[in-house]
Amino acid sequence: MLLFQxxxxxxxxxxxxxxxxxxVTLDDATGAIYSAILVEEEGTxxxxxxxxxxxxxxxxxxAFYTDRGSHYFHTPKAGGKxxxxxxTQVGRALAQLGITxxxxxxxxxxxxxxxxxxxxxxxxxxxxxxxxIATVEAANRYLKEQFVPDYxxxxxxxxxxEGSAFIPYAGRPLDDILCxxxxxxxxxxxxVNWNGLxxxxxxxxxxxxxxxxxVRVHQYPDGRLAIFDGPSCLARFDPDGKPIDVSRAA
Numbered sequence: 001m002l003l004f005q006x007x008x009x010x011x012x013x014x015x016x017x018x019x020x021x022x023x024v025t026l027d028d029a030t031g032a033i034y035s036a037i038l039v040e041e042e043g044t045x046x047x048x049x050x051x052x053x054x055x056x057x058x059x060x061x062x063a064f065y066t067d068r069g070s071h072y073f074h075t076p077k078a079g080g081k082x083x084x085x086x087x088t089q090v091g092r093a094l095a096q097l098g099i100t101x102x103x104x105x106x107x108x109x110x111x112x113x114x115x116x117x118x119x120x121x122x123x124x125x126x127x128x129x130x131x132x133i134a135t136v137e138a139a140n141r142y143l144k145e146q147f148v149p150d151y152x153x154x155x156x157x158x159x160x161x162e163g164s165a166f167i168p169y170a171g172r173p174l175d176d177i178l179c180x181x182x183x184x185x186x187x188x189x190x191x192v193n194w195n196g197l198x199x200x201x202x203x204x205x206x207x208x209x210x211x212x213x214x215v216r217v218h219q220y221p222d223g224r225l226a227i228f229d230g231p232s233c234l235a236r237f238d239p240d241g242k243p244i245d246v247s248r249a250a
Contacts, residue, residue, distance in 0.1 A: 001062045001165035002028040002102075005050055006110075007042035008117040014125055015134035022124075025050040026116060028065070029165075032156035034058060036120075036143045038136050044071040045221040047090050048178040052221075055097075055174055059166035063100040067110070073103050089180050096177050119155070123147075172231070180219040186210040192217060192227055197241035201227060201234050210234070 004026040012020050021042040025035040034057065035050040047066075054061075066072045072090055073082035082103045087095060094101045104110060127147060133139050171177075184192045190209045191198040194217050201210050215234065218226040223239030236244040 002065055003034070003054065003061050003063070004028060004065050004113060005047060006067060006113040006117075007046065008120070009042075010117075010121050010125075012038055012121075012125055012128065013133065013136070013139055014129050020136065021046065022117070022120065023047065023050050024113075024116065024120070025054050026113070027156075029159040030156045031116075032152045033148050036148050038139050038143070040136075042069070042071075044089050044180065047071060048093070048221045051093070052174050052178050055169055055178075058164075059168045060097060061099065061166055063102055064094055065102045065104060067104045072101070092181070093178050120151075123151075175220055176218060176226075176228075179221065182217050182219075183214050184217050186213050186215055188212075194219075194225060194241075197225075197237075199225060199227060199235065199237055199241055200243070202243070204234060 005023065006026075007021045007023045009019050009021050011018075012022055020038045020040060023035075023037050023039060023042055023046040024033055026033055035053040037046060037049050037053070039046045039049075051064075068075050068082055071088055073084075074086040074088060075082050084091070084101075091101055124143075124147060128139055128142065131142060133142055184194065186192055186201065186209075188211055189198075189200075190211055191200050192215060193199075199217070201215075204210075210229070213229070216228040218228060220226075224244070225237040225239070225241065227234045227236075238244055
């Protein structure tokens, strides 16, 4: 079972004075949209948001087909073959989930997504205008609650074979896979430096400190952060680096 993901830049919300990117995750077999999210700029975070929404609602799928954008693949030579030996954050997450990531080299596949976006561009902006929607947050609620269900009822078609190829997901929280992950060495002050933020590891019952140890930092699509030692979450933080109670957030 194959899913597409792509983004389109357009003046989706007429009340705003700038374009936005609409990132769509689409079923190849039926043409149904599983996720449609408006963001300021398409990238790693928006790809993760679409994947989380799709997998949480439907389960795991076999393959993921995307263009060769830099958040999807490392491509040494512009327009050339991708280097799968150097996975991006999206590629790493898909591998952890057992999903095959397929780069697009075919104009036909790109043409299919362009036709979908053509339909969306003709229908979504007028609907948002009629609904008097003027913010990204309100537009995303409208997409999820009304527009996408209506779109699928009108345009999706039955699959060639009956049944579902989705596999129920069972494992660690999706958020902790579909996020940016990087290793960091803990400093002498038992802090981890992350893009100028000093993230303090609080006292742990099983270990006095992590000075000079290597830990893993997660950055979630909404900007929150966490520090992990293997499968153990040591601390969580808001986007500004302020601690969040792990007992409530884990």
